[in-house]
Amino acid sequence: MNRLLFTFALGLASVASSTTAHAQKELYVAAEVTALGDGSRQTPFATLVEARDAIRQARTSGDLQADDTVTVWIGPGIYQLEKSFELSAVDSGTEKASIVYRATKTGTARIRGGITLDPNAFKPITDPKVRSRLDESIRDQIRVCDLSKQLRDPIDPLKTSYRGVPESPWLYCNDQPMTLARWPNVDAADGAWATFSTTLDTGLADPDAEDPAKRKARGGSFVFEDPRPQRWNLDAGVWLLGYWTHDWSDEVIRIASYEPENHQITLAAPHNYGINAGTWGAAERRFFALNALEELDAPGEWYLDRTKKRLYFYPNDDLIQSNIVLATLTRPLVQASNLKHTKFEGLVFEYAHADGIVLHNTEHVEITGCRAANLAKSGFVVDGNHNTIRSCDLYNLGTSGLSLRGGDRRSLTPAENLAINNHIHHYGLFQRTYAPGIGVSGCGQSVQHNCIHDAPHNAVLYGGNEHRFEYNEVYRVVMETGDAGAFYTGRDWTSQGNVLRHNYIHDLGGGDAKHVNTMGVYLDDCDSGDTIEGNVFYRAGRAIMIGGGRSNPVLNNLVIDCPIGLHIDARGMTWKQWNNPSYSSWHLEAKAQAVGYTQPPWSDRYPKLAAIMNDSPRQPLYNPIRRNVFVDCTSQVCNFDGNVKKLLDQFEIENNLVVQTAGESSGVVATKEIQGFTHLAGTADDPIELGFKNEDAENFSLTNDARLLKVLPSFEPIPFAKIGLYRDQYREQTTPTPSSR
Incomplete structure (x- = not known):
């Protein structure tokens, strides 16, 4: 036996009797160990790599049996990595005996990339x-x-x-x-953004332009009246982070030149959508300068x-x-491929200019009670099946919080990955759009009891099939973007079978009174087949938006103090991109053909999708609207375009309640023309009380004798008290919001 195997045999402390079918064994790792250790409690290893390699060699030698559980106890301190800690199939546990990497005290073992x-x-x-x-x-x-x-x-x-x-x-x-x-500063009195409205050159390619230089994309230019750029040393390099055309597309571009005589800034590279080339949102565009020593x-x-x-x-x-x-490591702190039956518990992953943990093609891997913070990319990236992220804290992240992907869409085989009871906030610090708190793709993921807040764009970004989003609390997201949703999916007929149920979505940012272009749930560009049921929307902009899609039931939701309650449009009937092969992302039929939508199991699971091309496919049909309650929608209860209004008899609109607690508004009057809505209005002197337990404290649970249930008996009380984080051994705080339920 070589020395490593010999010391491993000494260091593995068995905590099971000799008659036990499989033993539970332990290794120890401690920070700042100076002497060569054997993994025992008395002389621990100094690194995770030593523990991993000892397990590998003990298995090779037979000192560790397949059904022996191994716990690697990691002591308090800093474990600085110069490269990723890598695990593969050979490092897996078994169904009966996992390999566990566990902090001796939660939150004290800090795996660091800086x-x-x-x-x-x-x-x-x-x-x-x-x-x-x-x-x-x-x-x-x-x-x-x-x-x-x-x-x-x-x-x-x-x-x-x-x-x-x-x-x-x-x-x-x-x-x-x-x-x-940077300039303006984050806490600048006049806001953290500089704005402009006059564009000299969008930078977009014009194949028909007489000037050959304009036939290809180039850095655009615009007029910026403020003389501030005169202070900057452009030779040393100054960059602008801007929302150059759309409020959902950010990019950082270096300044090529500044001409003070006509206040012209020219950028050194083109932006994909051009500079101020037209958008749905505010007319002014915005940016801030960064990497300027003068600032x-x-x-x-x-x-x-x-x-x-x-x-x-x-x-x-x-x-x-x-x-x-100083975060310097540009690879994930932990990277695992083809790993099974392994757990990470109570550890901290921090200070990498990369991701925290990246799992590829893994099964039954659990990340529990961990923290991922101060990372340039995502906290956790999970690709595989039957993996779990539970009771973790993720914050100060450059891109997204965590992502789940796996399963097989063509066969509709669920991955059964789970993200539950995680607190995710202050993410999207570098990539400010489409870097969600939780990203979901594939088939059959579950996202439950998470709290997601304080971010510039989406809380949840998803695509694929049969996902469940339940009991999540989302607030203060889409804070600096527009034409965006807290929950967002889009441009796919085949994104079917997803359920958004019993979520609390509130206090969203972005948009303005004119455009109301921040949404609670946004089914964009003909996305179809999602169920929106039993959610609470409070101060959530345009609460529910269905952008031309079909087969999207809107059931039993509670919408309170939102400018617009429900939006449905028929963009498929009017937009030239619809199902157009010239616009690849809009070729909806091709996406459906790619998964075999006219054949089982798709045709069995989604029969209306299978028949769509013979069933007025451009129309937003089969969107039942039942048992919803709209309270004090200040602009419009329902925002339906002209084509939708012609199709309302096919929408199955029944048993909805519109309430104006202190008097009617113009938005309510329009809804009275639509069948399936009952109206209830109070006055300033005699406001309507619907029976919420404590609306001032944002407790929208209903009392047993609530007037809402008497007026609308078919409404099913939403289990509001169950929404959000719950207590377990890793989480004592369940209400991170300022408000108390």
Whole structure:
């Protein structure tokens, strides 16, 4: 027996008797171990890699049987990685005996992809050229750190244009991401965005243009009246993060030139949709400048001279007492392929310029009670079947919170992956659109009892079949975007069988009174086959939006204080893109053919979809609207276009209630023309009380004698108290919102 196998045999402590069919064995890992350990409690391993390799070799030697459970106990401290911790099929447990990587105390074992910087290494700035570029009032508060010893390799420059994660590294201080020097500042009195409305060149290609330069895409240009750009050193590089045309498409593009005489900014690369080339939303476009040393003027901002490896920082607090980390690892902290029956419990994954955990083709892998924070990409990415993410905290993330994919759509075989009781917030810091709190694809995922909040765009982004979204609380999302939804899916007839039930969606951002282009649930561009049932929408913009799709039941929802309660349009009847092969993403029939929609199991499961091409496919048919309650919709209860109004007799509209607690509005009058709605109105002196337990505290549970149930007996009480996080051994706090239920 070689030394590693010998020490492993000593270090594996069996906690089962010799008569037990399979043993439970333990290994120990501790931070800052100096002596070579054997994995025992007395002389633990120093790294996860040592523990993994010891398990591998013990299996090879026969010291570890297939049905032996192994728990790797990971002690408090920092485990800094220079490359991913990788696991594969050989590291799997079995159905009866999992391999468990568990913190000895939840939240204390910190797996890290960054380097800690010594606060004493940050010095006052003495270089007169640098000082001259800084605002005189704060230049003595800025500190500089020489990174040449920590970062031996050249630092990659920022790309001319990019969407999402910038080149590494990124700075964090006291467990928070710092802000790359920018203008306007995040807390600027007049807002965190600069705006413009006059475009000189959209940058879009015009094949018929006389000027050959305009026949291909190029960096656009616009007029920006504010003289601020005159301060910036464009040769050193200044980038603009902008919503250049659409409020759902952000991109960072370097400035090519600025002409102060006519206030013209020209960008160095084209934007896919052009510059201010037409959108549904506000006429003004917006951006902020970043990576400008001249704008290093607010606490928490930093700037990196990538050539000289000088990091400039304006600290929030006493720098000497601060914990400063530079995230440098550009690979996932943990990466696993073909792994089975493995658990991660109570661990912290942090400070990587990448993802926390990436699982590919895994089965029965559990991530429980863990934290993923301060990462440039996603917290957890799961691809496989029967995997679970439970009771985890995910925040300060550059892209999305977590994603689930798996199952087989063609055979409609469910993955049965589960995301449950997770708290996900402050994500989308780098990629600000289509980086959701939870992303779902494939077939048969479940998303339950999660709390998702504080993000620029979607809370849940999904596609595929037979997913369940239940008992989730979502708030303060779509905060800086428009034409966007808290729950979003779109442009697919085949995204069938998904159920959104008993979710609480409230206090959304974005949009304005004119456009109301923030939605609670958004079924975009003819998406079909989803059930929206028993949800509560409160201050949620356009609560439910069905954009031309069919077979989308809207049942038993409670909509309160939303400008628009329900929107249905018939864009399939009027838009030139509809099912048009020239627009590949709009070729709906081709997407259906790809999954064999006219053959079993699809034709058995979704018979109306199988017959769609012979059943007026452009029309938004079979959208039953039953037992919904709309309370104080200030603009419109129902926003239906002209073609939809002609088809309402095919919508099965029944037993809906419209309530204006203190008097009628114009939006209610229009609904009176539609059958299937009962109206109830109070007055300012005698407002309607529907029987909510405590509306002021956002408790929309109904009392036993609620008037709503008497007026609309068919309404099924929503189990409001069950929505959101629940207590377990990893989570004591169940109400992270300011409000109390």
